[in-house]
Amino acid sequence: MTIAVSPEIALMEAELLRWVGSGDSLLELACLDALFPPGKLLRPVLCMESAKAVGGTAEQVLAFAAGIECLHVASLVHDDIIDQDPVRRGRASTAEQYGLAEALVAGDGLSMAGIAALLSSGPAERVLEATRVTVDALRRMCQGIMRETEIRGDLTCGVPTVLNILQAKTAALTGAACQAGAILAGATPQQHQALRRYGEQLGMAFQIRDDLLPYTAEDHVTGKTATSDVANLQPTLPVLLAYEAADEGDRNRLTAVFGGGTDPVTAHRNVLAVLTRTGALREAARMASASAEQARAELTGLPGSTQLAELATSSADRQR
Template sequence: MTLPDSAMTDLVTPLTEAGSTIELLLRELDRSWPPGAERLQEISRYALIPAGKLLRPLLLVESAQAVGGGGPELVRAALSVEYLHVGSLIHDDVIDGDDVRRGRPSVAARYGVTDAIVAGDALMLGMFAALTDAVEGLPPHRALAAVRVFARAGVDLCRGQALEGELRGDPGCGLDRYLTMTALKTGALFRAACLGGAILGGGSPAQQRAITGYAEHLGLAFQMHDDLLPYTSDPRSTGKSALSDLAAGRPTFPLLLGYAMAPAAGRRELEAALGGTLPPAEALPLVHGLLETTGALDAAREQAAAHAARAKECLAELPAARGAAVLAAVADLSVDRNR
């Protein structure tokens, strides 16, 4: 099985050393979800394959290697975080009414909302079956700790989604609440992947703390940069509509910065754009212009890059090994996607 174009473009070129890990993940994913099965299996396979960047599974495997661990069982364990991630994406598209995911019809658009919700549930619950099967031969205390981390991540992800709902349509909600939401909704899976990998790899408490710090800054950098993509990238390269955030009334990082930096008239325009007074297609160029003139886009880039740099600083506590080098490259990649 060969790497999909998206993985080749966005991951393997800057992370050539991780290419073998991605190949193993892709082969195991294809083996675990064969075609021609029952409907739920078919829908799940559609959601999972072709795969995205497999960033979170990669983080788990490389975090384990960074603390001196590893083994074939970690490939199967790593895919469990992908099931949680993809299940949450299916539900996100239902909540937001998005018809496109990764450049093709979302699961809800292809199979209907009811089956999409069921498939999302199945993938998120299936995470536990995949994880516990994969780590059965490891020391029980490591397996239990990893399950606990993944369970907490699932709850945090839901907390972040609920908080995002509270913030919808409100560009004055403030950066502190945005950062809390991002640490939960986006950061939860980065923490689970990295800390879970460090636990399964036998990392010391100090190494686990370092990995967790890395993951927390990486999650912020990743989401801050992701929020920039509607204003900096072609939707054909991102695989998602540039109008999605505005259509959902989602107060993203550059928009919140712009609101804080704009004069009163600019704030009113941002309120109209996010509150649904303007159609998203009209609101996007208006918002883009305001973010450029206020300097919010540049400020957002700088803050995302600062968190990526802080993520790399956390890796100084780890052994100088390939895994740590790959994690550092992921931090660089997090603020240099589809730019």
């Protein structure tokens, strides 16, 4: 998924530096390392584009959007610690580069910078409402991440369980980014609720595709380690789709992998073979496209939402 470079992206990068600092301390250095070079900046872009879709400007929500990015990246720093992932965005993760304790503090530091940015500017009533929406989504994200750890190794947890995790872990915050941007720009309740639903469906498309990438793209393209999910015995959506569709032989193969003890490279190869045979890769891709289509449908009546519609399309088709 590619988000075109624009003056707004340059503004966002400068805004992130304003909140995190220039690297005068170890904390700032570790936070900057996690933030830069930036990833897709999907959530702040959604916040800014949602404001524009209801007649506002990107500048109105710039600080708030930067706060959302700080909070999102903080969650990634902690996520890499949970998963023991040494790679993030094609380079050493914060924990790998600075150490476990330092990465924990960097994640906390980014969270505090993010909260300060959320509360920094705009009409107080709008800021409070947008912040409540965002904090509620972050609480749901934490619940989703915890639930994800609970189902490791469990191939019987079912597709609905994983879809609920995706909704909490990813879709809630993408929806909140859209809704908050619209609220800050003075949207009507109907408009900001529609944009929340748009963002949630886009988030589902984005995360379903993310779960596919270890099996459809090269490491150097995704910037992540393809074997991470199988190494952590994490049953993602395509794996559970395959488990439901598999014959006894392929179910036994998946059970052997997710029972632990198989080296990650062999495990990944065996899982990929089952995903291919069962058609799980195609079904997950279809589900991502369906969510993207639902996202676009929520934009009806918002004439300034062309960029949002394009983001929905690219989220379902992305290869990184």
